[in-house]
Amino acid sequence: AVTSFDDHSRRLRAREIIDENGLLSEYDYVIAGGGLAGLVLGARLSHNSTVLVIEAGLSGDAVADRINTPDGAYYSSIVGTEYDWKHVTVPQANLSDRTIAWPKGKILGGSTAMNAMYLVRPGQVEMDAWQRLITSDDSDAATRWGWNEMYAAMKRSENFTAPLDDVARVGNIQWDASTHGTGGPMSISYPGIMMSMVGNWTTALNAIGIPTLSSPNGGTTLGGFVTPSSINPTNWTRSYSRPAYISSLPPESSNNLHILPDSTVTRVRFQEQPTVDGWVANFVDFGRDANEMRKTVGVRREVILTAGSVGSAKILMHSGFGPSEILEDVGVQLFEDLPGVGQHLQDHLSAAVVWQAQVETTGDIQSSDSDFSQSPEFRSYVNDAVAYVNITTLFGSDGARGFKEQILSSLSSLASSLPPLPSPFSSTDSSTIIEGYKVAYDLLANQFYDNEPQVELVLGLMSPGVVQIQAAPQHPFSRGRLWINSTNPFDPVLIDPGYYSHFADIIMHRQGIKLVRQLGAALGNTLGMETTPGSGVQTDEEIEGWLRGGAANSQYHYACSCVMLPRVQGGCVDSKLRVYGAANVRVADSSVFPYIFAAHLASATYGLAEQAAVIIQQGSYTVTNGAIRRVVVGFDWGPMGLWLVVLVGFWLGLEVV
Ligand SMILES: Cc1cc2nc3c(=O)[nH]c(=O)nc-3n(C[C@H](O)[C@H](O)[C@H](O)COP(=O)(O)OP(=O)(O)OC[C@H]3O[C@@H](n4cnc5c(N)ncnc54)[C@H](O)[C@@H]3O)c2cc1C
Numbered sequence: 293a294v295t296s297f298d299d300h301s302r303r304l305r306a307r308e309i310i311d312e313n314g315l316l317s318e319y320d321y322v323i324a325g326g327g328l329a330g331l332v333l334g335a336r337l338s339h340n341s342t343v344l345v346i347e348a349g350l351s352g353d354a355v356a357d358r359i360n361t362p363d364g365a366y367y368s369s370i371v372g373t374e375y376d377w378k379h380v381t382v383p384q385a386n387l388s389d390r391t392i393a394w395p396k397g398k399i400l401g402g403s404t405a406m407n408a409m410y411l412v413r414p415g416q417v418e419m420d421a422w423q424r425l426i427t428s429d430d431s432d433a434a435t436r437w438g439w440n441e442m443y444a445a446m447k448r449s450e451n452f453t454a455p456l457d458d459v460a461r462v463g464n465i466q467w468d469a470s471t472h473g474t475g476g477p478m479s480i481s482y483p484g485i486m487m488s489m490v491g492n493w494t495t496a497l498n499a500i501g502i503p504t505l506s507s508p509n510g511g512t513t514l515g516g517f518v519t520p521s522s523i524n525p526t527n528w529t530r531s532y533s534r535p536a537y538i539s540s541l542p543p544e545s546s547n548n549l550h551i552l553p554d555s556t557v558t559r560v561r562f563q564e565q566p567t568v569d570g571w572v573a574n575f576v577d578f579g580r581d582a583n584e585m586r587k588t589v590g591v592r593r594e595v596i597l598t599a600g601s602v603g604s605a606k607i608l609m610h611s612g613f614g615p616s617e618i619l620e621d622v623g624v625q626l627f628e629d630l631p632g633v634g635q636h637l638q639d640h641l642s643a644a645v646v647w648q649a650q651v652e653t654t655g656d657i658q659s660s661d662s663d664f665s666q667s668p669e670f671r672s673y674v675n676d677a678v679a680y681v682n683i684t685t686l687f688g689s690d691g692a693r694g695f696k697e698q699i700l701s702s703l704s705s706l707a708s709s710l711p712p713l714p715s716p717f718s719s720t721d722s723s724t725i726i727e728g729y730k731v732a733y734d735l736l737a738n739q740f741y742d743n744e745p746q747v748e749l750v751l752g753l754m755s756p757g758v759v760q761i762q763a764a765p766q767h768p769f770s771r772g773r774l775w776i777n778s779t780n781p782f783d784p785v786l787i788d789p790g791y792y793s794h795f796a797d798i799i800m801h802r803q804g805i806k807l808v809r810q811l812g813a814a815l816g817n818t819l820g821m822e823t824t825p826g827s828g829v830q831t832d833e834e835i836e837g838w839l840r841g842g843a844a845n846s847q848y849h850y851a852c853s854c855v856m857l858p859r860v861q862g863g864c865v866d867s868k869l870r871v872y873g874a875a876n877v878r879v880a881d882s883s884v885f886p887y888i889f890a891a892h893l894a895s896a897t898y899g900l901a902e903q904a905a906v907i908i909q910q911g912s913y914t915v916t917n918g919a920i921r922r923v924v925v926g927f928d929w930g931p932m933g934l935w936l937v938v939l940v941g942f943w944l945g946l947e948v949v
Pocket residue numbers: 324325326327328329330346347348349368371395396397398399400401402403404406407408409410411412555556557558598599600601603604607847848849850881882883892893894895897
């Protein structure tokens with residue numbers, strides 16, 4: 293059955309995927325990035341418009357469908373391959389000058405083709421706060437980002453299937469089907485097998501005072517639960533944006549959608565003079581590599597950037613939208629001085645305590661090479677036991693109050709106490725960005741502090757012989773940035789997440805590690821000796837030193853590099869996802885979240901992309917006097933053909949590019 297599914301699915305996919313020979317000269321919508329959000333938008337907008345999705349990565353047919361491959365490679369097996377951007381940060385001053393790996397999907401499906409498949413939504417309080425941040429801009433549009441609408445949008449992307457009876461019993465899983473959608477493109481379910489250790493999870497959490505969340509993903513996140521994953525239970529494959537949204541397209545959409553893999557968007561081009569609505573994008577340039585001549589495609593309506601939290605800010609900067617001093621320094625023609633592009637960058641850090649396992653792990657079963665280990669059900673196993681804890685659980689009531697005072701006093705002198713933005717931003721007027729920090733800090737220190745989740749705990753069973761539990765702070769105060777430092781769009785950007793640059797974050801993380809150890813004790817004799825960090829790391833200083841020196845690494849939730857905030861707060865897009873200063877360019881991916889949520893980010897990004905499709909369909913820009921006045925010469929016309937095109941173009945009064 294699995295084979296026929298694959299064949300069927302590949303046949304369907306082939307309809308939309310084109311090479312350069314199949315390109316039209318212009319499309320209603322040109323979408324940069326065929327990852328999570330890009331494929332949602334491609335599918336939704338092609339219902340009644342022509343759409344081109346340009347994806348830098350290879351199409352990677354079926355490479356990511358398998359969750360764990362028969363040879364034992366885990367779900368993350370495309371990390372480090374040609375399907376991974378393999379970004380790295382600049383050395384992190386507060387992490388012992390380490391550079392941190394930032395894997396990111398470079399394949400149709402983007403990071404959903406390589407992610408760990410957890411489905412955890414942000415809570416209602418966080419979403420409603422987002423709406424309030426941008427109400428001043430357009431209160432109707434702002435409601436799109438509040439809990440009620442986003443909850444409906446996240447559900448719209450889903451087709452939920454409850455766990456198998458045995459899986460639910462062994463894993464002690466509680467769920468509430470009403471918090472999920474049915475009939476949507478993304479399959480959401482649980483693995484085909486379950487480990488007994490997962491069944492102990494919520495009981496052990498209860499023993500240390502962390503309640504069980506019986507209705508996960510329905511607006512509250514605090515508590516322990518076994519969360520669903522993006523698994524297709526009809527064939528135990530990964531459900532991700534490509535099979536979910538593209539393979540299931542109805543024929544009328546399929547005819548309108550072109551997807552061009554292996555092509556990097558290098559910049560968006562604008563008409564020479566702005567209109568009253570702003571700069572009008574009329575072409576999108578792309579190419580295979582730095583040495584190949586760029587091609588271009590015309591835009592009839594809008595350009596939508598969905599290149600993710602690294603790619604979208606990068607494209608904006610190469611297109612002349614960004615901090616003026618960076619663009620001038622690098623030598624990119626400035627269209628719009630937008631200091632917030634690339635700023636506000638955030639991520640979750642994570643670190644794991646590891647014990648010898650006294651029970652069987654999936655890693656053990658995988659290494660046994662038994663018939664069971666080769667079954668599709670077994671190979672669908674992914675970690676899914678999580679808990680979200682609040683400040684009182686981490687610090688106790690008195691400690692929580694004292695820590696809050698420390699944070700508030702640091703924020704009261706924010707403008708003067710914030711270190712200047714590091715080089716090359718040292719001469720930047722950072723006033724708008726600091727205004728953005730202030731509104732986010734007010735949320736973190738006041739509205740999210742007392743009752744919202746601060747640290748996530750995650751159980752890991754996928755290595756042989758060991759059990760690990762991670763702690764990951766969820767609402768970091770640290771802010772980072774990314775920027776270009778050459779005119780070549782194929783050069784990597786510089787990424788500085790500024791990990792632990794606010795003192796609160798490492799303290800929060802250290803408390804999370806202490807809590808993990810309490811949980812380890814509550815799990816009793818299922819765990820043997822602690823091997824990492826081990827008994828030599830006990831005091832606060834020792835734990836912090838261990839985190840900085842190697843243990844703390846990215847949880848891969850990069851976000852917020854093109855934030856949706858008012859422009860005077862360093863925002864890049866408004867409540868309709870329109871880039872400030874541009875008439876017809878939007879960003880619609882994980883880079884627009886105004887702050888990082890206490891959640892894994894895919895579900896919120898599916899909701900965001902679903903909302904973006906609705907907003908765009910309700911009203912989009914039409915380029916007048918635009919694309920058709922230009923002729924593309926980037927293709928291989930041959931020397932004679934090229935001259936012919938130039939002459940004919942000149943005769944027709946067209947601009948040849
Ligand atoms: C290893 C890993 C594990 C994760 N685990 C989880 C998890 O368990 N649960 C969860 O909810 N989230 C998880 N995430 C996060 C989640 O997958 C991302 O937040 C989400 O995919 C972001 O969606 P996006 O559309 O913003 O970006 P992406 O899905 O990354 O898509 C961006 C796309 O744009 C393309 N692109 C970039 N630049 C260009 C360009 N110039 N031209 C053309 N194309 C371009 C990229 O190749 C990519 O395909 C994980 C992420 C990673 C990397």
